[in-house]
Amino acid sequence: MKVEIEVNNSTDPKAQFVTWTPSPCRIRVTDPTGAAASTVNLRISATAAATGGEVVFRSGTSGAFSATLTLQVPTSGSTVPFFAAGRFGRASTRNGDATVQARMRTTSVGSSDVMVRIRKNANILTNDERDRFVAAFAQLNNQGAGRFSDFRLMHTDESSPQAHFAAAFLPWHRAYLLDLERELQAIDPSVALPYWRFDQPAPKLFSRDFFGVSDSLGTVQFSAGNPLRFWTTDGVQGINRRPFFNTSTGRPGVRTEAQTLALGGAGNLYRLFRNIEGNPHGTAHTSFGGSISSIGTAARDPLFFLLHCNVDRLWAKWQRQFGRSNPAQASAYDSNPANPVGHNLQDSMWPWNGIVGGDRPSTAPGGALAASPAVSAPGAQPRVQDCVDYQGSVSASGRLGFDYDDVPFA
Amino acid sequence: MATKRKAAKRPAAGRKAKRPATRHAISLATSSGQDAASRISALAEMPITGASEANLRAVLAVVNNTSEPIAVRLAALQTLQTASFSSAAFPAFRGNYIAALRALTQDPDRELRQRVLGFLAREKDGFAQKKLLDGLRDPAKALVPPEKALQLLSYDVHAEAYPIARAIVSKPPNPTARREALRLLAADAKAAPMFEKLLRDKDEAREIRQISAAALQATKPETLRKHAREIVLDPSEQDEIQATCLTALTQFGNTEVVAGDTALMKRIERLRGGKASNNVKRSARQFLTKYGR
Numbered sequence: 196m197k198v199e200i201e202v203n204n205s206t207d208p209k210a211q212f213v214t215w216t217p218s219p220c221r222i223r224v225t226d227p228t229g230a231a232a233s234t235v236n237l238r239i240s241a242t243a244a245a246t247g248g249e250v251v252f253r254s255g256t257s258g259a260f261s262a263t264l265t266l267q268v269p270t271s272g273s274t275v276p277f278f279a280a281g282r283f284g285r286a287s288t289r290n291g292d293a294t295v296q297a298r299m300r301t302t303s304v305g306s307s308d309v310m311v312r313i314r315k316n317a318n319i320l321t322n323d324e325r326d327r328f329v330a331a332f333a334q335l336n337n338q339g340a341g342r343f344s345d346f347r348l349m350h351t352d353e354s355s356p357q358a359h360f361a362a363a364f365l366p367w368h369r370a371y372l373l374d375l376e377r378e379l380q381a382i383d384p385s386v387a388l389p390y391w392r393f394d395q396p397a398p399k400l401f402s403r404d405f406f407g408v409s410d411s412l413g414t415v416q417f418s419a420g421n422p423l424r425f426w427t428t429d430g431v432q433g434i435n436r437r438p439f440f441n442t443s444t445g446r447p448g449v450r451t452e453a454q455t456l457a458l459g460g461a462g463n464l465y466r467l468f469r470n471i472e473g474n475p476h477g478t479a480h481t482s483f484g485g486s487i488s489s490i491g492t493a494a495r496d497p498l499f500f501l502l503h504c505n506v507d508r509l510w511a512k513w514q515r516q517f518g519r520s521n522p523a524q525a526s527a528y529d530s531n532p533a534n535p536v537g538h539n540l541q542d543s544m545w546p547w548n549g550i551v552g553g554d555r556p557s558t559a560p561g562g563a564l565a566a567s568p569a570v571s572a573p574g575a576q577p578r579v580q581d582c583v584d585y586q587g588s589v590s591a592s593g594r595l596g597f598d599y600d601d602v603p604f605a
Numbered sequence: 606m607a608t609k610r611k612a613a614k615r616p617a618a619g620r621k622a623k624r625p626a627t628r629h630a631i632s633l634a635t636s637s638g639q640d641a642a643s644r645i646s647a648l649a650e651m652p653i654t655g656a657s658e659a660n661l662r663a664v665l666a667v668v669n670n671t672s673e674p675i676a677v678r679l680a681a682l683q684t685l686q687t688a689s690f691s692s693a694a695f696p697a698f699r700g701n702y703i704a705a706l707r708a709l710t711q712d713p714d715r716e717l718r719q720r721v722l723g724f725l726a727r728e729k730d731g732f733a734q735k736k737l738l739d740g741l742r743d744p745a746k747a748l749v750p751p752e753k754a755l756q757l758l759s760y761d762v763h764a765e766a767y768p769i770a771r772a773i774v775s776k777p778p779n780p781t782a783r784r785e786a787l788r789l790l791a792a793d794a795k796a797a798p799m800f801e802k803l804l805r806d807k808d809e810a811r812e813i814r815q816i817s818a819a820a821l822q823a824t825k826p827e828t829l830r831k832h833a834r835e836i837v838l839d840p841s842e843q844d845e846i847q848a849t850c851l852t853a854l855t856q857f858g859n860t861e862v863v864a865g866d867t868a869l870m871k872r873i874e875r876l877r878g879g880k881a882s883n884n885v886k887r888s889a890r891q892f893l894t895k896y897g898r
Binding site: 356359424430432433435469473474480482484489 | 649650651652653654655683686687688689690691692693695696719720723724727728752753756759760762781784785788789791792815816818819820822823826844845846848849851852853855856857884885887888891
């Protein structure tokens with residue numbers, strides 16, 4: 196007998212990725228040879244390497260996860276649904292390092308290699324994870340001739356009011372990061388965007404093998420084997436980044452994580468938490484001289500995306516800690532008629548909506564937001580509200596397909 | 606409708622709540638009677654997203670005041686730059702800010718001057734670009750060292766800077782200025798023959814050869830691939846240059862052409878297991894992994 200296991204309800208190899216958030220899966224008998232009845236009991240479990248990802252299961256949309264799950268599966272070929280998720284704290288380090296397996300009694304009847312793909316602290320990536328990420332980023336940019344140039348053009352002085360100064364600062368950047376991450380995953384599906392935890396020293400990130408070491412002038416130096424050595428944006432070779440703190444031992448003078456999570460005040464209100472846009476976000480940008488310290492040039496430096504990934508992680512952590520994932524709750528967002536266009540929950544977001552002129556910028560680079568083989572949200576033209584509940588805790592179909600190493604499923 | 610009206614009142618309440626904190630921070634930050642550390646701390650903690658244009662003007666006054674301690678002025682400058690990322694009042698303030706920064710290019714403090722010129726250069730400010738070019742042509746007018754001027758001009762590369770960059774490559778005031786001039790010229794397709802020569806010159810500094818490889822990759826990728834192949838096949842080449850060329854072939858090479866190059870494959874397999882440096886071995890491993898060897 197043989198069965199087929201579909202992770203994220205798909206057999207596409209690029210969909211065999213899970214996070215802490217439950218992924219819908221299904222199983223069906225593809226070859227009933229040897230089955231004596233119209234249904235068979237199959238035991239679902241997962242194997243993992245010592246440092247690999249670990250997967251857990253449950254049969255429905257609620258309830259506890261467990262290491263194994265027994266399902267009664269018809270031999271007719273009809274599918275039976277179940278859910279899989281990464282066990283919190285046990286992320287993968289490489290593609291397919293965990294295997295979901297179906298057994299009939301003791302015999303394996305089918306399996307699927309999966310990855311628990313999680314956004315991690317850049318400072319703790321394995322060398323292999325680091326090298327794959329850097330290679331994918333360098334290829335996306337392709338010396339300024341690649342798809343990355345669209346991302347450069349999305350974050351400019353002209354487009355700044357779409358992304359800054361108001362309530363959608365966090366959702367807009369969440370969509371921006373997701374778009375970039377999906378493009379990186381189209382190059383190497385094992386890559387997840389890491390974050391720069393700017394309230395802690397990150398010497399491994401600021402090394403010649405990763406995002407480089409700045410000399411006294413602010414020109415970033417890379418090792419010979421680092422493809423970021425070929426980084427070019429807007430026709431300019433290299434990266435200018437002059438830190439105002441010691442990147443080996445120190446950190447910028449930003450709010451700590453605890454201070455940031457307290458920004459929402461006693462009521463834990465989004466409209467107060469949004470002050471994250473100043474310190475730590477703006478302060479982290481301006482803790483350097485160089486490209487990253489001005490809006491129009493910030494995205495020339497790949498560090499920009501790791502900085503924002505940490506801002507997004509802090510929002511995710513705040514959402515989790517205070518139950519602020521439901522955009523319909525007034526405390527979880529700050530919609531009001533006084534907001535500029537693009538900053539209310541129902542508003543579509545530039546540039547993915549393609550709208551130009553009037554209150555929007557004059558061009559909309561990049562087209563629609565990249566699709567994912569694993570999830571359907573937030574769609575090609577996301578609205579602000581599509582980027583709030585990233586784990587789909589209110590509506591499962593709204594999950595965006597990423598999680599952070601230190602933020603569990605709500 | 607009722608919900609909308611209720612929501613519309615919230616920002617006003619929010620602003621009221623923020624005002625005292627901002628006022629207090631502004632008061633502390635702008636008070637010369639306070640110690641520098643407290644003022645710097647107040648500037649860092651200022652709730653900048655809710656700052657008004659008047660608040661930003663008050664902070665700018667601190668930057669402009671040459672009698673203030675330089676550490677406080679630099680912190681005030683950082684606060685304003687942070688506001689450019691996060692304050693709704695900033696767009697209206699922007700014109701004043703740029704005008705003030707232009708005036709500050711003549712500030713007696715070199716660090717402040719350099720930061721101000723950096724902000725302006727990233728804004729592609731013609732005034733700052735002219736000052737930087739003037740300083741390169743006539744060192745008596747230089748506001749920053751030549752290598753910094755070249756680096757800042759590279760934010761908005763245009764042909765006007767090329768002649769002076771070429772002159773600096775020929776007769777550099779120091780090695781870093783030469784490096785930055787080459788980096789600036791990397792966008793100039795006409796400079797490709799010079800970069801070919803530099804890449805193949807074994808007596809040239811390693812960093813200059815690596816910049817040349819990246820410049821060729823950006824402007825003439827096929828030319829780089831040809832040289833990269835020859836460099837990898839050359840046993841007398843420097844390890845670091847071989848590693849750089851291997852990286853280019855791995856990440857940006859024409860996969861079909863490279864995969865069919867038997868001599869190259871054999872050589873890289875030897876490099877992986879030979880006596881080469883760790884950098885070369887690592888690059889060779891990455892190359893062979895990509896090509897399934």
